[in-house]
Amino acid sequence: MKKALVTGITGQDGSYLADFLLEKGYKVYGMVRRNSTENFERVEHLRYSIQFVQADLLDQMSLMKLIREIQPDEVYNLAAQSFVPTSWDQPVYTGEATGIGVTRMLEAIRYEKPDTKFYQASSSEMFGKVQEMPQSEKTPFYPRSPYGVAKVYAHFITVNYRESYDIFAVSGILFNHESPRRGKEFVTRKITDAVARIKYGLQDKLELGNLDAKRDWGYAGDYVKMMWLMLQQEKPEDFVIGTGKAHSVRDFATISFNAAGFDIQWEGEEMNERGIDVRTGKTLVVVSEKFFRPAEVHHLLANPQKAKDKLGWEPELSFEQLVQMMVEADLKRYEKISK
Ligand code: NAP
Numbered sequence: 526m527k528k529a530l531v532t533g534i535t536g537q538d539g540s541y542l543a544d545f546l547l548e549k550g551y552k553v554y555g556m557v558r559r560n561s562t563e564n565f566e567r568v569e570h571l572r573y574s575i576q577f578v579q580a581d582l583l584d585q586m587s588l589m590k591l592i593r594e595i596q597p598d599e600v601y602n603l604a605a606q607s608f609v610p611t612s613w614d615q616p617v618y619t620g621e622a623t624g625i626g627v628t629r630m631l632e633a634i635r636y637e638k639p640d641t642k643f644y645q646a647s648s649s650e651m652f653g654k655v656q657e658m659p660q661s662e663k664t665p666f667y668p669r670s671p672y673g674v675a676k677v678y679a680h681f682i683t684v685n686y687r688e689s690y691d692i693f694a695v696s697g698i699l700f701n702h703e704s705p706r707r708g709k710e711f712v713t714r715k716i717t718d719a720v721a722r723i724k725y726g727l728q729d730k731l732e733l734g735n736l737d738a739k740r741d742w743g744y745a746g747d748y749v750k751m752m753w754l755m756l757q758q759e760k761p762e763d764f765v766i767g768t769g770k771a772h773s774v775r776d777f778a779t780i781s782f783n784a785a786g787f788d789i790q791w792e793g794e795e796m797n798e799r800g801i802d803v804r805t806g807k808t809l810v811v812v813s814e815k816f817f818r819p820a821e822v823h824h825l826l827a828n829p830q831k832a833k834d835k836l837g838w839e840p841e842l843s844f845e846q847l848v849q850m851m852v853e854a855d856l857k858r859y860e861k862i863s864k
């Protein structure tokens with residue numbers, strides 16, 4: 526039985542990856558950091574199938590001990606401070622967890638089990654102020670946030686350990702991927718959660734920032750399989766994973782409201798733009814300055830050709846299906862609460 530250690534197990538991707546690895550017959554160890562209350566909502570259904578182990582990316586010795594004791598065949602490093610706006614408020618912490626934390630894990634592997642295969646959760650946020658359209662493995666990075674900068678460090682330290690110590694270490698440069706398990710501060714889930722709350726009269730309207738930002742959004746459940754496939758290749762290589770299609774925040778909101786039976790129309794411009802329900806004249810969306818970022822990443826679009834050729838990558842869920850799935854899940858959740 527192969528052993529996999531997954532950091533960030535309580536996060537969106539960790540929970541989907543654990544589902545996938547268990548199906549593949551792995552023994553899964555899920556790394557959790559100490560919290561005053563348990564935070565197992567996304568992995569509740571796996572509580573007795575995963576072995577939870579405690580450590581922290583900020584603590585070198587805890588990682589050494591983990592690798593020594595588990596002797597994993599594969600490590601998936603998904604843990605990070607992953608919310609871009611927080612990285613402006615806590616840039617040093619973000620650098621420690623999202624950047625240097627990766628070096629700590631790689632050191633633990635180098636000293637305790639150097640034949641462990643290592644997956645690093647790299648990000649399209651590294652492309653930032655994009656240098657070409659669409660973005661591939663060869664596109665130069667230009668990060669626009671402390672989070673993006675930390676991910677670039679993490680990316681290159683992974684390349685460096687591969688080249689210096691012959692560790693099977695790869696980076697998956699993943700574009701935005703979403704699901705009903707997405708954190709509610711990220712824009713997609715913020716929208717679908719608000720749509721459901723408005724539908725059930727629990728919220729009046731939704732405040733958003735830059736409606737023109739465009740992302741290449743895919744489904745998290747499709748993406749975790751690619752993480753695993755990257756570690757099953759003969760030689761360690763980095764891959765871009767995305768759908769090759771981008772949509773704006775405004776598009777995402779429009780489709781979400783439509784999916785819940787609203788007929789939304791956009792009026793006004795920039796800071797005064799509003800989403801109005803055509804049938805009732807009620808304002809559903811307003812733009813608020815507080816959700817704008819000091820430096821925006823305007824347009825991310827993947828060129829996933831390498832993953833298509835070498836990993837057989839083909840996303841199963843379309844953008845419209847993804848939005849529908851997220852809206853339906855939130856409607857169901859609030860239907861139960863409102864009864
Ligand atoms: P997420 O839902 O925010 O989960 C982050 C996980 O990291 C949580 O389990 C969190 O634990 C854990 N964590 C944070 N700091 C830690 C520390 N110091 N020590 C140990 N664990 C720590 O993120 P996600 O969306 O699943 O993303 C997974 C990874 O992929 C992240 O590295 C993210 O930056 C990267 N990524 C995500 C996307 C995307 O679109 N989702 C795209 C590209 C790259 P707690 O539950 O205790 O907070």
Ligand code: GDD
Nearest residue numbers: 607609648649650700701710711712713733734735738816
């Ligand atoms: N969060 C949020 N809230 N974003 C908003 C809002 C809002 O109210 N209004 C507009 N946006 C815009 C942001 O300005 C950004 O351009 C876009 O929506 C997406 O924001 P997020 O959903 O917060 O995601 P992100 O692209 O910044 O980061 C996510 O994807 C990265 C991969 O590119 C995270 O998952 C990162 O961890 C990941 O690396």
